Amino acid sequence: MKIEDLYSIYLEVSEICTDSRNIKENCLFFALKGGNFDGNKYAEGALEKGAKYVVVDDSTVVKSDKFILVDDALTTLQQLAAHHREQFDIPVIAITGSNGKTTTKEILVKICETTFKTHATKGNFNNHIGVPLTLLSMPLDTEVALIEMGDNHVGEVAELCKIGKPNQGFVTNIGMDHIEGFGSFELNVRAKSEVFDYLIKHDGVIYINSNDDILNNMSKRMKSPIYYGNEYDFANLEFVEVNPFIVYKDRQGDVISTNLFGAYNFENILTSFCVGKNLGIDQDKMNRAIAAYIPSNNRSEIFKTENNTLILDAYNANPSSMEVAIENLTKIDSSSPKGCILGDMFELGSISEEEHLRISKLAIDQNYDHCIFVGDRFKFFENDQAFFFSNKEEVIAYLSEHSINSELILIKGSRSMGLEILKNSL
Numbered sequence: 001m002k003i004e005d006l007y008s009i010y011l012e013v014s015e016i017c018t019d020s021r022n023i024k025e026n027c028l029f030f031a032l033k034g035g036n037f038d039g040n041k042y043a044e045g046a047l048e049k050g051a052k053y054v055v056v057d058d059s060t061v062v063k064s065d066k067f068i069l070v071d072d073a074l075t076t077l078q079q080l081a082a083h084h085r086e087q088f089d090i091p092v093i094a095i096t097g098s099n100g101k102t103t104t105k106e107i108l109v110k111i112c113e114t115t116f117k118t119h120a121t122k123g124n125f126n127n128h129i130g131v132p133l134t135l136l137s138m139p140l141d142t143e144v145a146l147i148e149m150g151d152n153h154v155g156e157v158a159e160l161c162k163i164g165k166p167n168q169g170f171v172t173n174i175g176m177d178h179i180e181g182f183g184s185f186e187l188n189v190r191a192k193s194e195v196f197d198y199l200i201k202h203d204g205v206i207y208i209n210s211n212d213d214i215l216n217n218m219s220k221r222m223k224s225p226i227y228y229g230n231e232y233d234f235a236n237l238e239f240v241e242v243n244p245f246i247v248y249k250d251r252q253g254d255v256i257s258t259n260l261f262g263a264y265n266f267e268n269i270l271t272s273f274c275v276g277k278n279l280g281i282d283q284d285k286m287n288r289a290i291a292a293y294i295p296s297n298n299r300s301e302i303f304k305t306e307n308n309t310l311i312l313d314a315y316n317a318n319p320s321s322m323e324v325a326i327e328n329l330t331k332i333d334s335s336s337p338k339g340c341i342l343g344d345m346f347e348l349g350s351i352s353e354e355e356h357l358r359i360s361k362l363a364i365d366q367n368y369d370h371c372i373f374v375g376d377r378f379k380f381f382e383n384d385q386a387f388f389f390s391n392k393e394e395v396i397a398y399l400s401e402h403s404i405n406s407e408l409i410l411i412k413g414s415r416s417m418g419l420e421i422l423k424n425s426l
């Protein structure tokens with residue numbers, strides 16, 4: 001079937017579904033293959049549960065004209081998403097980078113919603129499946145689209161750009177994330193620049209954080225990027241303090257207190273403000289939106305328990321985000337003693353050992369009252385200057401016998417470590 005014909009069907013259905021256990025009446029089901037199951041096996045069940053059509057790539061499951069047989073269901077999902085995207089003549093903003101994509105996107109959603117009908121990536125749906133699903137859930141009356149693009153190997157952002165066809169975009173920063181997949185930091189830099197390659201080729205708008213040397217350097221090959229940060233600051237915001245939440249001042253002299261914890265989040269505010277301003281959004285509306293934004297989902301969250309104040313930053317971790325999180329904890333002017341519980345950082349490949357050693361030394365050097373490491377990667381460098389545990393269960397057992405009280409505690413580790421559970425023991 002031609003994509004144009006499939007698109008006519010798409011316009012008739014309620015939405016796209018990929019899970020037969022969660023079928024919406026009148027939806028279009030795509031049979032995807034995963035690590036455990038082959039979605040083709042569930043296509044018939046999807047129809048029985050109310051799907052209008054099913055897109056499959058296994059001819060043996062086809063039973064009626066409700067089955068649309070294609071060569072590859074995932075590729076078809078991506079092509080359909082690209083076709084839907086082509087129907088819009090609106091700002092479609094690509095958001096990529098090592099750290100802070102989701103946070104910047106969430107702030108930007110709040111800013112854009114003050115003025116435009118805004119559609120954005122839900123949660124972290126930022127990969128070869130998530131980007132198409134994001135696009136295909138974009139209503140036809142959308143005025144601004146914010147599309148998060150994540151990557152862990154070279155070429156991925158280029159592929160996502162082919163699907164999302166952004167006409168604006170930025171890289172939040174480039175750090176030491178996912179080095180296992182990229183191969184090296186330099187290849188991560190190359191991977192992130194793919195969004196710039198796309199935007200340069202298509203005369204798109206590029207936002208550059210001039211505080212970031214790598215991005216600044218990359219911008220030399222761009223015709224007229226919009227700079228923010230130190231130089232030629234289009235955002236024109238002044239950092240006032242972070243204690244523990246960020247306070248900034250705008251060009252009118254208004255001082256804005258936010259709920260954003262961590263100095264690194266000022267970069268995310270700057271980026272969002274710059275984009276919002278270029279979209280023509282009123283400055284006061286942007287300030288109000290930023291002030292009202294409260295981070296959640298284990299990202300820079302402040303969580304008070306009966307006994308302690310937690311900096312719950314347990315969504316993910318890599319050496320770059322660990323470093324700024326530790327730096328931030330140290331800088332906070334707090335009357336309570338401080339502690340940190342740091343979990344293993346995943347997907348670091350050849351730099352894994354040296355970076356776990358470096359981060360462990362960095363944390364120990366801060367002389368916090370408690371320094372606890374979780375996971376075998378950190379435990380490999382065990383010494384008597386801190387506590388080292390193989391897993392979170394061991395930490396929970398330890399905390400049940402040695403309670404920590406009245407401390408300000410940073411909790412951070414990779415997603416698979418699931419360290420947020422420790423909040424129940426603190």
Ligand SMILES: CC(=O)N[C@H]1[C@@H](OP(=O)(O)OP(=O)(O)OC[C@H]2O[C@@H](n3ccc(=O)[nH]c3=O)[C@H](O)[C@@H]2O)O[C@H](CO)[C@@H](O)[C@@H]1O[C@H](C)C(=O)N[C@@H](C)C(=O)N[C@H](CCC(=O)N[C@@H](CCC[C@@H](N)C(=O)O)C(=O)O)C(=O)O
Binds near residue numbers: 031032033123129131
């Ligand atoms: C294919 C799929 O949807 N997978 C989801 C599934 O995982 P699994 O591999 O186990 O699939 P299954 O084998 O279970 O099932 C295959 C399909 O069959 C369907 N099915 C199964 C049983 C049944 O009874 N009926 C059925 O219809 C089923 O629905 C499948 O369609 O389940 C997991 C748990 O819910 C999901 O996590 C998994 O989703 C995959 C991972 C996915 O890619 N989802 C996207 C929507 C997405 O964007 N997910 C993001 C994660 C993004 C991310 O990690 N980004 C990285 C950078 C990008 C790296 C990229 N190269 C990559 O590898 O992803 C980042 O650092 O930001 C999210 O969920 O947050």
Ligand SMILES: Nc1ncnc2c1ncn2[C@@H]1O[C@H](COP(=O)(O)OP(=O)(O)OP(=O)(O)O)[C@@H](O)[C@H]1O
Binds near residue numbers: 124264324
């Ligand atoms: N500008 C930044 N610089 C460095 N680290 C940051 C920055 N912004 C956020 N972080 C760190 O990254 C963590 C994850 O934030 P966020 O989810 O916004 O990033 P992300 O790039 O979307 O990650 P993912 O793609 O894995 O979702 C935060 O909890 C914080 O520790």
Ligand SMILES: C[C@@H](N)C(=O)N[C@H](C)C(=O)O
Binds near residue numbers: 178413
């Ligand atoms: C969960 C995924 N988006 C991610 O950030 N992975 C890294 C490896 C992590 O969990 O730290």
